Amino acid sequence: xxxxxxxxxxxxxxxxxxxxxxxxxxxxxxxxxxxxxxxxxxxxxxxxxxxxxxxxxxxxxxxxxxxxxxxxxxxxxxxxxxxxxxxxxxxxxxxxxxxxxxxxxxxxxxxxxxxxxxxxxxxxxxxxxxxxxxxxxxxxxxxxxxxxxxxxxxxxxxxxxxxxxxxxxxxxxxxxxxxxxxxxxxxxxxxxxxxxxxxxxxxxxxxxxxxxxxxxxxxxxxxxxxxxxxxxxxxxxxxxxxxxxxxxxxxxxxxxxxxxxxxxxxxxxxxxxxxxxxxxxxxxxxxxxxxxxxxxxxxxxxxxxxxxxxxxxxxxxxxxxxxxxxxxxxxxxxxxxxxxxxxxxxxxxxxxxxxxxxxxxxxxxxxxxxxxxxxxxxxxxxxxxxxxxxxxxxxxxxxxxxxxxxxxxxxxxxxx
Ligand SMILES: *Cc1c(COP(=O)(O)O)cnc(C)c1O
Numbered sequence: 537x538x539x540x541x542x543x544x545x546x547x548x549x550x551x552x553x554x555x556x557x558x559x560x561x562x563x564x565x566x567x568x569x570x571x572x573x574x575x576x577x578x579x580x581x582x583x584x585x586x587x588x589x590x591x592x593x594x595x596x597x598x599x600x601x602x603x604x605x606x607x608x609x610x611x612x613x614x615x616x617x618x619x620x621x622x623x624x625x626x627x628x629x630x631x632x633x634x635x636x637x638x639x640x641x642x643x644x645x646x647x648x649x650x651x652x653x654x655x656x657x658x659x660x661x662x663x664x665x666x667x668x669x670x671x672x673x674x675x676x677x678x679x680x681x682x683x684x685x686x687x688x689x690x691x692x693x694x695x696x697x698x699x700x701x702x703x704x705x706x707x708x709x710x711x712x713x714x715x716x717x718x719x720x721x722x723x724x725x726x727x728x729x730x731x732x733x734x735x736x737x738x739x740x741x742x743x744x745x746x747x748x749x750x751x752x753x754x755x756x757x758x759x760x761x762x763x764x765x766x767x768x769x770x771x772x773x774x775x776x777x778x779x780x781x782x783x784x785x786x787x788x789x790x791x792x793x794x795x796x797x798x799x800x801x802x803x804x805x806x807x808x809x810x811x812x813x814x815x816x817x818x819x820x821x822x823x824x825x826x827x828x829x830x831x832x833x834x835x836x837x838x839x840x841x842x843x844x845x846x847x848x849x850x851x852x853x854x855x856x857x858x859x860x861x862x863x864x865x866x867x868x869x870x871x872x873x874x875x876x877x878x879x880x881x882x883x884x885x886x887x888x889x890x891x892x893x894x895x896x897x898x899x900x901x902x903x904x905x906x907x908x909x910x911x912x913x914x915x916x917x918x919x920x921x922x923x924x925x926x927x928x929x930x931x932x933x934x935x936x937x938x939x940x941x942x943x944x945x946x947x948x949x950x951x952x
Contacts, residue, residue, distance in 0.1 A: 538950045539943070542866035548940040549868025555933055556871050556923040559736035560806075565798045572794035580762040585793045590742075592800050596710075597717050597725075599744045601751040604793060605758055608706045608728025610786040611741035613640035615726045616674075617782070618743075618753035619700045621646045624898050625673040627702075630659040632912040633678040634878045636728075637704045639886060642894050647671075650881055650904065653912040655846070656830050657681065657919075660911070661689035665697075674700040679708035679718050680878075681921065682734065682839030683832065687713050687721045694722065702726070705744075707841040709735035710807050714835045719744050724754075729788075729796050732923075734839040735803055737796030740788040758786035809926035810840040813934050817843055817922065820938040824945055826851030827920075840924040842873075847918045852948045859951050860944060861920060867940035873921050880912045 541547040549555075572585055579586045586604055593602035605611045621627055623645035629638040631650040638648040649672070652663040657680035664675060675694055677685045694701035701722025705711075708718045709727060719725025724747070727733075729740035743754050755764045756774045760781030768775045788796075821843075822829040828846040832838060847857045857874070864872040881887045882904035890897045907913065925934060944951075 538947060540863055540866070540947050540950055541868070542863045543950060547866065547868040548943060549870075549936050551868075553868070553870045556925065558732050558923070559738075559795070559799050560802075560926075565795065568798045569791055569794045572790055575790075577790055579787075579790050579793075581766055582763055585790050585797065586788065589788075589793045589797045589800070592797055593742060593744070596800060596803070597720055597744050599720055600746045600748070601744070603743045603745075603751065603754045603759070604788040605741045605743065606786040606788055607739060608704075608726060608730060608733075608741035609636040609640060610758060611726035611728070611743045612636060612704060613643065614754045614757045614786065615702055615724045615743055616640055616644055616646065617757045618745075618750045619674050619702060619723055620753075621673050624671060626669060626671045627674045627676055628659075628664055628667050628672060628699075629676045629881075630657075630678050630680070630912075631882060631909040632657050632878075632880045632916055633680060633704065634706070635881055635884060635886065637676060637678050637706075638881065642886070642890055642897060645894070645897060646673075647898055647902065648881075648887070649902065650887070650909065652909050653680075653915070655911060655915050656683055657844070657912070657915060658683060658685040659690070661686045661693060664690070664693050668697055668699070672697070672699060674702050674723075676702045676704060677722075678704045678706070679711055679839075681844055682708045682711050682841035684708065684711050684713040684718050684836050684838065687716075687718070691721060700724075706730075706733055706741075708839045709733065710803050711839040712837045720746075723747060724750050729792065732841075734806065734841055735796065735799055737788065737792035737799070740792040740796055742788075755781070757782045758784055760785055806926045807837075807839060809928065810924045811837070812928070813926065813930060814838075814840045814843055814924045816931060817924070817934055817938065821845050821941065824941060826945065827941070842921040843924050844919050844921045846915065847920055849918075852945075853952050855948055855951055857918060857920070860948070863944045863948075863951055864920075864940055867943060869937045869940035871923055871937065872940075873923075875916060875919055875921060880909050880916050882906070882908045882913075
């Protein structure tokens with residue numbers, strides 16, 4: 537009989553799961569959200585909890601404008617519209633990201649142009665220029681799993697081709713590159729505040745920008761009536777549209793804003809704690825045969841939305857990643873996960889064939905298929921990821937995950 541739990545042995549981890557719960561909520565959080573119930577449950581202007589959260593975001597990121605929205609997807613949609621991405625325009629996006637980084641482009645009848653990534657999952661700056669055409673308007677960057685992308689190289693490309701540089705910081709709140717926080721490198725940054733994200737309001741999103749005109753355009757896109765009326769100067773050409781805006785209303789809920797504000801005050805503490813746990817885990821996994829951990833470049837501070845491990849089946853006699861992962865989960869290490877919906881977008885029907893959803897969409901010159909992005913697709917297929925805990929008292933739990941991995945590796949022949 538095998539020692540492996542998958543084959544009938546005893547599991548390394550017993551007891552209750554899930555082992556990772558996010559966002560962390562304590563009595564202070566509960567009191568703050570409950571207090572908001574008695575203050576206001578609808579905030580139409582830039583006042584109350586919405587103004588408090590936006591002021592705090594501006595301060596934290598060091599930007600002139602933070603605008604809250606109902607979701608990260610809405611924030612991305614607003615950013616594209618604000619950057620004047622029009623029908624038929626192209627935007628270069630990483631081939632591998634959560635689709636919402638790029639999918640709002642279809643609603644603008646614009647064309648997402650997928651770009652190969654590096655083995656870290658981030659857009660490969662050496663593959664961007666070959667995709668630029670006279671129709672290209674912008675480059676959108678995701679900082680996948682919270683690891684900042686190569687922003688200096690991307691800034692240089694955007695500048696020399698006069699393209700807007702945009703960021704999706706939804707995995708990477710508080711992550712930085714050379715001391716500068718991601719989301720502040722280009723014209724605008726969009727962030728999600730969704731459940732598991734490093735900064736969470738449950739649901740919600742926000743846009744950061746230093747550019748006044750982009751601020752007024754985001755308001756016009758997503759915050760019609762009172763807020764557009766009070767915030768957009770009467771002399772601005774968009775002011776006369778204040779009552780209707782663009783026709784969409786994409787406000788954050790005040791209870792979500794209260795939760796996000798509570799969490800923002802704790803974010804740097806979360807990140808410091810995650811860095812410690814991630815350091816420990818990375819060291820352990822990097823020392824195991826068949827598992828690769830891509831080192832962080834100098835000057836980069838990630839948010840550790842996820843710690844990713846690249847699995848090399850050839851080191852395990854060809855054992856499939858599915859079976860290896862199954863064996864880890866059977867050991868009770870249920871936090872080991874394989875990326876699901878965050879996948880190379882050339883695999884998604886919306887990107888292969890948008891026509892049925894968006895009749896007449898100007899996509900016909902780009903038809904994506906399997907194998908178009910070998911680096912992104914190979915890395916995606918061989919990735920196992922783990923959430924990163926943020927408290928010192930979680931280190932023993934992290935240690936049990938390490939033991940589970942070592943055990944499966946030691947006994948992998950029994951799985952073949
Ligand atoms: C979560 C996420 C989004 C979408 O945000 P929602 O708040 O869920 O709409 C967009 N991009 C990335 C990279 C994300 O992880």
